[in-house]
Amino acid sequence: MKPVLLLTISQLRLSLSLFLTGLVIIVSNGVECLAEKPNIILVMADDMGWGQTGYYNHPVLKTPNLDEMAANGLRFDRFYAGAPNCSPTRATVMTGRTNDRTGVLNHGVPLRPQEKTVAQALQAAGYATGHFGKWHLNGYRGAGAPILGDDIRSPGRFGFDYWLSVTNFFDRDPIMSRMGEFEEFEGDSSEIIVDEAVKFIGQQVEESQPFFTVIWYGTPHSPFVASDEDRSAFHELKDPSSHHYGELVAMDRSIGTLRKELRELGVADNTLFWFCSDNGGLPEIRPDTVGGLRGFKGTVYEGGLRVPAIIEWPNEIASARVTEYPACTMDIFPTISDIIGLPEGARITPQDGVSLKPLIEKELDEREKPIGFRHTGRSALIDNDWKIVAPKKDADVYELYNIENDPNETQNLIKESPQVATRMIQALKQFHESVDQSIAGQDYPEGEVVPADPGPKTWTESDEYRPYFDDWKDRPEYQRYFQKKKSK
Numbered sequence: 001m002k003p004v005l006l007l008t009i010s011q012l013r014l015s016l017s018l019f020l021t022g023l024v025i026i027v028s029n030g031v032e033c034l035a036e037k038p039n040i041i042l043v044m045a046d047d048m049g050w051g052q053t054g055y056y057n058h059p060v061l062k063t064p065n066l067d068e069m070a071a072n073g074l075r076f077d078r079f080y081a082g083a084p085n086c087s088p089t090r091a092t093v094m095t096g097r098t099n100d101r102t103g104v105l106n107h108g109v110p111l112r113p114q115e116k117t118v119a120q121a122l123q124a125a126g127y128a129t130g131h132f133g134k135w136h137l138n139g140y141r142g143a144g145a146p147i148l149g150d151d152i153r154s155p156g157r158f159g160f161d162y163w164l165s166v167t168n169f170f171d172r173d174p175i176m177s178r179m180g181e182f183e184e185f186e187g188d189s190s191e192i193i194v195d196e197a198v199k200f201i202g203q204q205v206e207e208s209q210p211f212f213t214v215i216w217y218g219t220p221h222s223p224f225v226a227s228d229e230d231r232s233a234f235h236e237l238k239d240p241s242s243h244h245y246g247e248l249v250a251m252d253r254s255i256g257t258l259r260k261e262l263r264e265l266g267v268a269d270n271t272l273f274w275f276c277s278d279n280g281g282l283p284e285i286r287p288d289t290v291g292g293l294r295g296f297k298g299t300v301y302e303g304g305l306r307v308p309a310i311i312e313w314p315n316e317i318a319s320a321r322v323t324e325y326p327a328c329t330m331d332i333f334p335t336i337s338d339i340i341g342l343p344e345g346a347r348i349t350p351q352d353g354v355s356l357k358p359l360i361e362k363e364l365d366e367r368e369k370p371i372g373f374r375h376t377g378r379s380a381l382i383d384n385d386w387k388i389v390a391p392k393k394d395a396d397v398y399e400l401y402n403i404e405n406d407p408n409e410t411q412n413l414i415k416e417s418p419q420v421a422t423r424m425i426q427a428l429k430q431f432h433e434s435v436d437q438s439i440a441g442q443d444y445p446e447g448e449v450v451p452a453d454p455g456p457k458t459w460t461e462s463d464e465y466r467p468y469f470d471d472w473k474d475r476p477e478y479q480r481y482f483q484k485k486k487s488k
Contacts, residue, residue: 037210038315039201039271040122040336041258042093045251046086046134046169046221049281050306051291052248059287060234061245065256069275069310073317074360078403079309080328080382081279083375084298086168087111087136089278089329090216094118094137094158096333096353100374101438103449108168108456110139110153114444118333119159121346122212130200131155131163132193133216134170142458143477144170144218145465149180160214164196167459169221171477182468188227189218190247194254198261205265215258220247222282223477241285259312269314272339276329277307294409300373300380300389301409316360324404325364326382328371331356348443350434372431381428388424398425460485 050056054063055070082092087107088099094117095102103112119129134144138153144166147154155163156179164178174192175184185192197215204211224239226246233249234242255275262268280303281289283296295301309327311317330353337347338355354369370383377393385404390397400414400421414421441449459465460481473482 036270037125037127037340038313039204039211039213039267040127041213041215041271041273042332043215043217043255043258043273043275044090044093045217045248045275045277045308046219047279047282047297048220048248048251048277048308049289049291049296050277050293050303050308052281052289053308056291056308058291060237061248062233063248063252065252065259066275066308066310069255069259069273069312070320070322072314072320073273073310073312075320075322076309076311076327077322077324078326079276079307080305080326080371080373081277081307082329083373084279084300084304085375086134086221086278088375090135090137091115092329092352093332096330096337096347096351097438098330098352098372098374098435100435101350101352101443103439103453104137106376106456108136108139108141108458110454110456111137111158112449112453113152113157114441114446114450115158116346116348117158118336119155119212119214121159121333121337121342122340123159123161124346125340125342126210127212128200128204128209129160129162129212129214130197131160131165131214131216132197132200133165133189133214134168134218135163135165135216136168138167139454139456140167140459140462141456142168142460142481143223144168144174145459145468145472145478146175146177146182147180148177148464151464154180162200164193166218168218170218171223171225172227174218174477175472175475188230188247188250188254190251190254191257193217194258198258201261201267202265205267216278217251219251220244226250237286241287244282244285272311272313272316272336274309274311274332276309280304280307292408300375300378300391302403302407305373305380311356311360313360321363323359323363325359326367326371326384327356327359328353330371335360350438350443370427370431372428372435374432374435379428379432381424381431383424383427386420386424388421388428390428398428400424458485 054067081089083089083099085107088104091099091102091104095115102115123129147165170189224243226243230249231242231246234245279297290303293303295303334353335356338357366384373380379390381388387401387403389399399412401409472478
């Protein structure tokens, strides 16, 4: 940690918060009271499927800490990642917009600097902001490398005061970037970033500073490397499944550590803690990762998009409940904006998400805005119980499912329900037209994309990383990328 840097940021943010929004409010009877802002923590697993929790009775995996979160908060049974793989979903979290609008068409494609993020908005509202773990919004593929300090798409450029981050997935004993300074760590990646995040949070609590903390795991993304102890319960499973589930054991334990530290710091009650995964589960892992849903990561069926999700916020969610309300990662920024009272100009329009603040307060029957998905030419749109799917690129072929009655998408009702199909197809086409305008840059003041989208590349192909090749080429997580580079 760099305590002097954090202290300076804390002082500046606190002063800005007092000046802009005012922590002391004069109520009607003339008595002064403290309007305390909630702290916010966003935690996201990497490739964790909808069925991979104890509370869904997974046959081998136990997740006692996620189960306890669910038993004390709002558990979503129909929560959707913004896209069926990583970078696109992360873009939706940061912006409240479907991934294609932001230029993030696939994994490893960078977020446009013209986008406005939730971190920038909260930073301006006086929050201390920190990112820990996988970033994957700066345009690099391959195993996670420490992010360069002068990267124009680093977490710092998108609103994070403090960051300890890597470009992509990362595993045991990682090398990471602390604000551009590279450091090597030992141990499980999930526990490492939670420990670092707790230090950041503790500093903010000491300074009475509201905090926004993003923890993006590299677990349980391949390559799977769990400790012998964490995979001991899965000795009957073949590799890589035993390592995959062992990583989830460590991740769940780190969530327990985070919750315990929040309680000990005295801020658990006023902290909105939001957990989800970035896409559906993996097909090669046994037992099943998606709880019987159709499809896996990379598809726009339920198994590729539906993910576990929980909000724990004791001050506002006094009684635990389970909701079937369809929600998604695009809703995160609008929800936070509504709760904090951020200005309208903090977000770029069109927005694809909606505020879930009313749902946090009480159960809702129907969602007013459909949820649209676009990914590598395939698309889908969910309107409450109905879902239209266009599974093939550049093909005028559609499938219609009633998700309430048929969550596994086994019965295509495109012929049986023609009126619903016509309505849903039209809505999907309108969604495409709107997104195409965003891709062209029409949402930005410049009316175009500046700078032009560079597309993805592997960091081993980058001149910026070349000075580190000799030191890194023998690291286990990087060897296959250098071997591939050598074979070309």
